[in-house]
Amino acid sequence: MFKRVEKKYIAFLVLIIFVMGILYLYFINQRTNIMKVAFLDVGQGDSIFIQAPNGAQMLVDGGRGSRVISALGKVMPFGDRSIDVVIGTHPDADHIGGLVDVFNMYEVDNFIEPGATSKSKIYKTLEGKIEEKKIPHILGRAGMKIYLDKESNVYFDILYPDVVDVSRWETNDASIVGKLVYGNTSIMLTADSPTNKENYLIYKNSKILDVDILKLGHHGSRTSSSVQFLKATSPQLAIISAGLNNSYGHPHKEVLDNIGNLDIPYMATYDKGTIVCQSNAVKIICK
Numbered sequence: 001m002f003k004r005v006e007k008k009y010i011a012f013l014v015l016i017i018f019v020m021g022i023l024y025l026y027f028i029n030q031r032t033n034i035m036k037v038a039f040l041d042v043g044q045g046d047s048i049f050i051q052a053p054n055g056a057q058m059l060v061d062g063g064r065g066s067r068v069i070s071a072l073g074k075v076m077p078f079g080d081r082s083i084d085v086v087i088g089t090h091p092d093a094d095h096i097g098g099l100v101d102v103f104n105m106y107e108v109d110n111f112i113e114p115g116a117t118s119k120s121k122i123y124k125t126l127e128g129k130i131e132e133k134k135i136p137h138i139l140g141r142a143g144m145k146i147y148l149d150k151e152s153n154v155y156f157d158i159l160y161p162d163v164v165d166v167s168r169w170e171t172n173d174a175s176i177v178g179k180l181v182y183g184n185t186s187i188m189l190t191a192d193s194p195t196n197k198e199n200y201l202i203y204k205n206s207k208i209l210d211v212d213i214l215k216l217g218h219h220g221s222r223t224s225s226s227v228q229f230l231k232a233t234s235p236q237l238a239i240i241s242a243g244l245n246n247s248y249g250h251p252h253k254e255v256l257d258n259i260g261n262l263d264i265p266y267m268a269t270y271d272k273g274t275i276v277c278q279s280n281a282v283k284i285i286c287k
């Protein structure tokens with residue numbers, strides 16, 4: 001039926017399709033067992049992008065200004081213009097400042113916040129943007145588990161706040177603290193939570209505080225990361241999200257001494273730029 005040349009051509013085509021199929025399955029499998037967590041280089045502030053094995057995404061804070069947008073562009077899949085969940089841990093400008101641009105650039109399905117308020121202009125602008133875009137938002141409270149990927153058991157376990165109303169609280173005190181879990185691996189995100197809240201968490205949850213990675217509270221300020229909390233979380237790696245030569249002197253020497261004394265290595269965004277960690281549910285590696 002087919003000429004000899006045509007047969008060769010068809011065989012070649014079949015081979016190509018077969019190889020492409022194998023490559024496709026390979027990359028799909030790559031995608032399906034890796035959780036990516038990127039501590040974005042946003043200068044003096046926090047912004048952490050998480051992508052579960054199923055592709056679901058969460059952004060915890062947006063730094064200050066619009067740096068988050070270019071940082072996200074480098075870690076998100078090409079052309080991706082949506083994020084499933086955004087958390088604003090507390091209403092300080094170095095955490096929520098960039099979220100206005102995030103809401104302008106990305107379709108966001110849910111917004112989670114502690115309910116602490118601020119008189120700042122950026123807070124009012126963000127409130128207006130959430131209203132304008134009609135983004136469903138809820139108050140994050142201890143006991144909530146945000147499942148990003150049920151099949152792979154990837155979730156963000158909110159540990160704090162555990163009270164109903166924090167609207168009049170000092171903003172750092174109201175910080176949403178949570179533990180991101182994938183299989184046997186976990187990362188503690190403490191926003192700018194101060195040592196008295198760390199102590200409270202030890203008192204309340206000491207058994208579940210142990211993690212692989214701890215993002216040091218408040219950009220490595222001496223107001224967070226007590227020795228007790230470092231011991232309770234016992235991270236293999238600490239991450240510091242802070243700007244180079246920032247005016248607060250973050251990270252403070254006392255904190256670097258504390259982690260040094262406990263032999264906890266650290267990586268900092270002011271030194272490495274965006275730090276990308278990958279977990280396969282057994283082990284996390286950060287670069």
Ligand SMILES: [Zn+2]
Pocket residue numbers: 045046092094095192218219
């Ligand atoms: Zn901060």
